[in-house]
Amino acid sequence: MSNFAIIRIRRGEKKIWTFYMKVLLRAGRRTGRHLMREDNIIEVRDLEHSFGEIQAVRSVSFSVRKGEIFSFLGPNGAGKSTTINVLTTLLPIQKGTVRVAGYDLAREPERVRESIGIVFQDEVLDRDLTVWETMEFHGRLYSIPRDERRQRIDDMLAVVELEAKRDVRTKHLSGGMKRRLEIARGLMTRPEVLFLDEPTQGLDPQTRLRMWDYIRQVNAAGTTIFLTTHYMDEADMLSDRISIIDHGRIVVTGTPEELKDALGEDVIYLETVDDARAEEAIQGIDEIRSITESPRGLSITISTDGSHCLPRIVELVRGAGIDIVSANLKKPTMDDVFVHYTGRELRDMGG
């Protein structure tokens, strides 16, 4: 009895403490960050950018939530890099408003620069500096005090497994090592947002997988990530949310699942000992949009989530006494999503 009481008191205390902490945190956020809208770390409204006649970005609006991995997926020339360059203060704002990490980009570009890290699309390395010097230079640009800087360099080089290359000039690194070095450099300042412009372009599949791991690790440690890519699988695997961008416009935004579900085109491939009877047996399911017969079995197009339909189909077919040879569910891929929303294949892939 008495034990029970103590526990209850503890619980009560804990509640009070959490409540108290929440109030403190909220107050801190309010005063420390003027006008930061609750959870959005990037807010872009009606951004436009032209190079002379060429409209690279036409009225783009989106927001990135604190802590997420957000991707711009689009073909060559869609306006991804242009958007990143504006967001990172490398291009002037022509039209629209942008807030990054709570600061207005037009009014406080310096504050924004302090809060972000960037890995550029193409190599930005001094070929004649060593790996360590590259990091040291960067740390000094951001005025990280000496001891702390040296410590972080060691840490970051360990994370990207480049300790052994410390005193090697960057021109003697492989493409993947250079990319890892650039990522380590982007991270050493502990930015709130890390911009990654096509981080895995031109890397071999193995290195890509490793890179994805790094990106996830970094994100798990609390850094918001804004990523551009023209690889469907990359956007799919990494992102919490994706904006598909084409011809300077955002075509659609959503989680990878939302985007794929919106297509509603899950297909089930079913092979049985008697396809004709099987087709009859499953006629009653409302979600089935169409069934086509082929020598290798039935393809059943489902209008909603196929994974919920599959067990029912299997049950019905089995119930009718028909043996199933194989059953396959194919969800739409990002490729399908892209084709659906832009009306064509991703232009000149791999460019």
Place this chain on the structure above:
Amino acid sequence: MAWEFLTVYWREMIRFVRFRTQLFSSLLQPALWMAFFGVAMSANFNRFTATIPVPPGTIPVDYLTFMAAGMIAMTSLFTSLFGGMSLLFDKNWGLMREMLASPMPRTHIMLGVSLSGITKSFIQVVIIMAFGLILGVEFFPGYSPARIAVSILGILTFVGVFSLGFLLFSSNISMRLESPEGLQGIITLLTMPLFFVSNALYPIQAFPPFLQTLSAYNPLTHLVNGIRYFALGSEFFAVGAEYSYTPADILLSFSYLLVFAAVMYILARQAFQRAVVT
């Protein structure tokens, strides 16, 4: 005061030392000029001017000594005009975007580059003076060690301000250009008039009036004035012309260089603050 420009400086110097050929050629070039052009020219000039009587009260100066000052000035000019080149390389193949996207004030890029350019000029000046000594250049005639020290400081101060002006000019141009070839073209166009419409190689007293006026606006002329004043004294006679500098003249020349550097700073700052990445 922020010190990030020292970071830019640090990197520039690493690169300076690391590129052995560039390092040695930049050190050797002024010495070679002195050794061949200087010695050849002085043999000729000394023959022409040997017959001209030296006015009383002035110190006669032989041509090699006369032109050594010009050589110092010319080397500073070349080194400084090429100083912005590294920015162009950075823009196209290097760290420019990293620097522009960092919180470091953008003016620090040009300050760091300028500081490294000044350092390079200083090193070259010292080499020319040392090498000149071997060739028979008679700088600091009859000076006490203290006066020599002061004179060297004076020369370096002039060279420093002059180089700063042209380094900022070169950085400014580089930020506005796309490729190193463009800068090379501008340098080639500029060095000729700057170098020859000045008192670096010969006295301007014999120029037509128009060129004389022009050369009075040439920063190189004012740098050479300063160097000769500190290296040769206020009264001397060379290449058939009499030179006499009052401290006011020298102060004026120095002020001119200061104003030149200040104007270049303001113009360059604009270019850096508006810099975008293409």
